[in-house]
Amino acid sequence: MTSRRWIRPLLWSLASLALLALLAWALRPAPVPVSVARVSAAPFVDSVIEEGRTRLRATWNVSVPIAGYLQRVVLEVGDDVEQGQPLFLLEPSPAPALDPRSRQQAEDMLQAAEARLRAAQANLETARAERRFVEAEFERYRILHQRNLVSTADLDQRRSQRDRLSAIESAAASSVEAARFEVASARAVLAVASGQRDDAEHPALEVRAPIAGKVLTRYRCCEGSVAAGEPIIELGNLSDLEVQVDLLSMDAVRVRPGMAVRLTGWGGEESLAGVVRRIEPAGFTRISALGVDEQRVPVIVDFSEELDPAALGLGSGFRVDAEFLVWQADEVLQLPTSALFRADGEWRVFRVEGEHARQVPITPGRRSGLATQVLDGLQAGDRIITHPGERVAEGVRVHIDE
Structure with missing residues (x-):
C-alpha cells in the first residue's frame, strides 16, 4: 500500500515534466530559413568591364x-x-x-577705251611722220657737214631732234599697247552675262586621295562655290581600328599599358583579344544615367596583331564590351560577395555548423563581380550564408532553403 501511494505522485510528476518539455519544444523559435553557398577553389579573374567604341587611329x-x-x-x-x-x-x-545698269556702264567703258585706242594710234602715226621727217633732215645735214657746208652745231641740233622724236614715237607706241589692253579688259567685263565658264579656257583642278582606304564621311556632294579650306571628304583605313574605353578614374589607375583585354559584345560569338596601348593622362567629367558626375579617363586598346577588324565587319564608331584582365589565377579560394558584412571593424561571414549559424571573421582579398577571394578564415567546402538578414545572429538555428 505504501509503494502504491508513492507511484501515483511519481507518475503525475513525470507526466507534468513531459508536458512541460512538449510545451517548451512547441514554443521554441522556429529555425530561420537561409540560403547557403560553399566556399570553393576555382579559377578567379579580377577584371574591369566597361563599354567602349571603335575608332580610327x-x-x-x-x-x-x-x-x-x-x-x-x-x-x-x-x-x-x-x-x-x-x-x-x-x-x-x-x-x-551683270545687271542692266552695270552692262550699260561696261558698254560705255568699252567705247571710251576704243576711243582712247584710236587717239593713241593717231598720235603714233603723227610721231612716226615727224620722226621720218627729222631723220631725212638729219641725213641731209650730215652730208652737208661732210662737205663743210654746215656747222657741227647745226648737225648736233638735228641729231637731238631725231632722238627726241624717236622717244616720242616709242611713248606713242606704248600708249597704243596700253589702250589695246584697256579695250580687251572692257570687252571681258562686257562679255560676262550669265556667269558661265569656258572649260577650254579654265581647266578643272583634280584633288587626289592622299591614302588608300574608304570614304568615311562626305561633307559636300553637290556642285557649287566653296571657300578655301572647306572639308569635302574624310578618308580612313579600317585596318587601323582601335578601341577607346572611358574608364572610371578609380579603375583606370589599376590598368597598365600592355595589359590583356577581352573584347565581347561586338556582334560575333567569339571574344577578340586586345592589349592596352595608352592611358590618357587627363580625365574628364561625364554625367551618368543617374545624374551623378563621374570622372572618366580614356584608355586606348589595340586589337591583337593577328586580327583584322575590317574583315570581321567592324567599322569606326562600333560598340564593344572591354574586359581588362587585372589579375587571374586557376585555383583561388572564393565565396559570394553577398555573404560578407562588417562587424566590429572587420569582415565576417555566417558559417553553418550543424543547424546553427556561427560568425567567422575572415580576410578577403580581390573582388571580381559577385565573387571575393578568401585569404584566411575559411576552408574549401565550408557552407556560408548568403544575404544574411536581421534574423540571422550568432548561434541562431537555421534551415537551409533549398
Whole structure:
C-alpha cells in the first residue's frame, strides 16, 4: 500500500515534466530559413568591364586648297579609293552676271577705251611722220657737214631732234599697247552675262586621295562655290581600328599599358583579344544615367596583331564590351560577395555548423563581380550564408532553403 501511494505522485510528476518539455519544444523559435553557398577553389579573374567604341587611329580630311567652284562629288560613303585617285574636281569661280545698269556702264567703258585706242594710234602715226621727217633732215645735214657746208652745231641740233622724236614715237607706241589692253579688259567685263565658264579656257583642278582606304564621311556632294579650306571628304583605313574605353578614374589607375583585354559584345560569338596601348593622362567629367558626375579617363586598346577588324565587319564608331584582365589565377579560394558584412571593424561571414549559424571573421582579398577571394578564415567546402538578414545572429538555428 505504501509503494502504491508513492507511484501515483511519481507518475503525475513525470507526466507534468513531459508536458512541460512538449510545451517548451512547441514554443521554441522556429529555425530561420537561409540560403547557403560553399566556399570553393576555382579559377578567379579580377577584371574591369566597361563599354567602349571603335575608332580610327588616323583619319584624313580632304579639303579645298583654294576657293573655287566644286563639281559634283560622285564618291559615296563606304567607297574604296586608291592612293592618288581623283576625289573631286575644282574649277575657278564664275564671274557674277551683270545687271542692266552695270552692262550699260561696261558698254560705255568699252567705247571710251576704243576711243582712247584710236587717239593713241593717231598720235603714233603723227610721231612716226615727224620722226621720218627729222631723220631725212638729219641725213641731209650730215652730208652737208661732210662737205663743210654746215656747222657741227647745226648737225648736233638735228641729231637731238631725231632722238627726241624717236622717244616720242616709242611713248606713242606704248600708249597704243596700253589702250589695246584697256579695250580687251572692257570687252571681258562686257562679255560676262550669265556667269558661265569656258572649260577650254579654265581647266578643272583634280584633288587626289592622299591614302588608300574608304570614304568615311562626305561633307559636300553637290556642285557649287566653296571657300578655301572647306572639308569635302574624310578618308580612313579600317585596318587601323582601335578601341577607346572611358574608364572610371578609380579603375583606370589599376590598368597598365600592355595589359590583356577581352573584347565581347561586338556582334560575333567569339571574344577578340586586345592589349592596352595608352592611358590618357587627363580625365574628364561625364554625367551618368543617374545624374551623378563621374570622372572618366580614356584608355586606348589595340586589337591583337593577328586580327583584322575590317574583315570581321567592324567599322569606326562600333560598340564593344572591354574586359581588362587585372589579375587571374586557376585555383583561388572564393565565396559570394553577398555573404560578407562588417562587424566590429572587420569582415565576417555566417558559417553553418550543424543547424546553427556561427560568425567567422575572415580576410578577403580581390573582388571580381559577385565573387571575393578568401585569404584566411575559411576552408574549401565550408557552407556560408548568403544575404544574411536581421534574423540571422550568432548561434541562431537555421534551415537551409533549398
